[in-house]
Amino acid sequence: MAFPSAPSALWIVSLLTALFAAAVHSNIVNDEDPLQPMTSDETVSVGGMVTLTCRVAETDNSSLQWSNTAQQTLYFGEKRALRDNRIQLHRSTPTELSINISDVQLSDEGEYTCSIFTMPVRTARATVTVLGVPGTPQISGFETPVPEGEKVTLTCTSTGSKPPAKLRWYKGDIEVQGRPDVVESVPDDPTYNVSSELTLEVTANDDDTKISCVVDHDSVKHGEKKTEQSLRVLYAPDVAITPEERMAIEGQKFSLQCSGKGNPEPTIYSWEKAEGELPPLAKADGAFLSFSVLNKSDNGMYICHADNGIGKGRGSYTLQVQDTTAMSTSSGVDHAVIGGVVAVIVFILLCLLIVLGRYLIRHKGTYLTHEAKGSDDAPDADTAIINAEGGHSGAEEKKEYFI
Incomplete structure (x- = not known):
């Protein structure tokens, strides 16, 4: 009896897959089974890369395998079974098998199966959702300038989104409400074309105002897909x-x-x-x-x-x-006013000098009358004179004594 040679390993993998196909659909997942594979659903945009990971808690040295939506084997352990350079091995251990699919296309969407070839075969499924990236929106309706006071209807269109994108309108930095989006499916394609209309009654202030149409979709960041144009208003x-x-x-x-x-x-x-x-x-x-x-x-x-x-x-x-003449008169009036102000200032300064002089003279007279202080207590005029003279003589005697 002849056996397949080593290069026929891919044939063996395909045969095993066919033998256990029925078992794949009849397996019952048991979370307490350490050999039960575990996977997770993934979402990726067209052109992106997705990583499919299959893990088991324990191993009995059985190999893990990934199969695509058509039940074609992608990887059996570390061995690639399908010749698609977009699919590469990410990690392979006794308890894990992870693969990368790059440049994802809409046709890659579907249910992928991870199997471990024990007795019985255990399987787990992972659903890959592929988002169709919407195209950059296009605005029409700006073909000719709009006279002030008239209305203009603008149309924004974006193609290739999956699920259908939403379109938002902005006038400057303020969001404005357009008509509800119109969604059209594309024949023989899972994507959608979306359009929206915005009607404005323009004024002169709207001239050169930026009108923007922005795509809102899970596959793009807000504002990443945006088109803006300037209104042209005639006034x-x-x-x-x-x-x-x-x-x-x-x-x-x-x-x-x-x-x-x-x-x-x-x-x-x-x-x-x-x-x-x-x-x-x-x-x-x-x-x-x-x-x-x-x-x-x-x-x-x-x-x-x-x-x-x-x-x-x-x-x-x-x-x-x-x-x-009026200019000269006006100039003369101005000079007269200035002269009057200066005269008032000089008058105020003179008054201040006079008051200050009187203050100084008053205090000087008070100092001189202290010499006749002895006469204040005299009973009559003669005694006052004697006291005053005595005061002077006493002072003289006092001066002579000290000399």
Whole structure:
């Protein structure tokens, strides 16, 4: 009788798998059985890598085996049985058999079986769930700018997700609510295409605002799959008039500039004076109105009109010409005020000096009257004089005594 040679080991593995196929489906898992294999379910994204681990608490030197969803043997102990370079041995010990499957595809999803060839054969199953990674979302509806006050409908679409992805809309940093997602299955493919619509009524403030569509799915981090575009809104110009010189002085030149902020920028400007025609010496040149020489008759309100084809804007400026006499008078008044303040300060200082002088003189007189202190207790004028003289003579005698 002939036996298979060593190179026919793969044939033996396949034969054993076929013999025990019925036993695989009839095994009863016993958690208290130390030889019962233990596995865990795994989830992986398309293109990723998954590790399948099978363990037993004890061993009787029986080999562990991993089989795929079609019951094809992947690894029998340390020996690879299926020629698929994506499947590699991760770890093999008497109590563990772990394998890696890289570049996972949707077709790899399903139930994998770990078997230990004891009597009877014991098995455990691990379900591998493969997530279809959604494609980067695409936004449509930005093809042409939108006039202010009108509505625009934007559509966001993402393909290839499994399970179906969710789409979220953001206006700037604020999430806005679109219509419910529309989910479509792909023929002959387990993935889905998802789309969502967002309708906005735009204003001038929405011009250049970022609108984002973000995919929400377990296979990607939040914000990893994102597309944003800027709204383009057409609106009439907002007009402002600014003077080129600081002051409008009679006899000097002066000019005004009209600026209009709109989309598109205004290209047509016109000037008028509210009270009538423009002065003879005023020259309008596009956005500028120039006065070669100002005079009092130029006073009044000037109006600028800006047109960008979408609409017209209007701005106004009131011109008040200052004559040189008023400027001089104003300057003289200012000097007079300054002089008055200085005079008040000088007056206050003089008053302080006078009060201080009187204070010093008063205290000096008090010191001199101490010499006649003896006369305060005299009963009459003669005695007071004698006491006063005696006081002086006593003082003199005292001085002579000490000398």
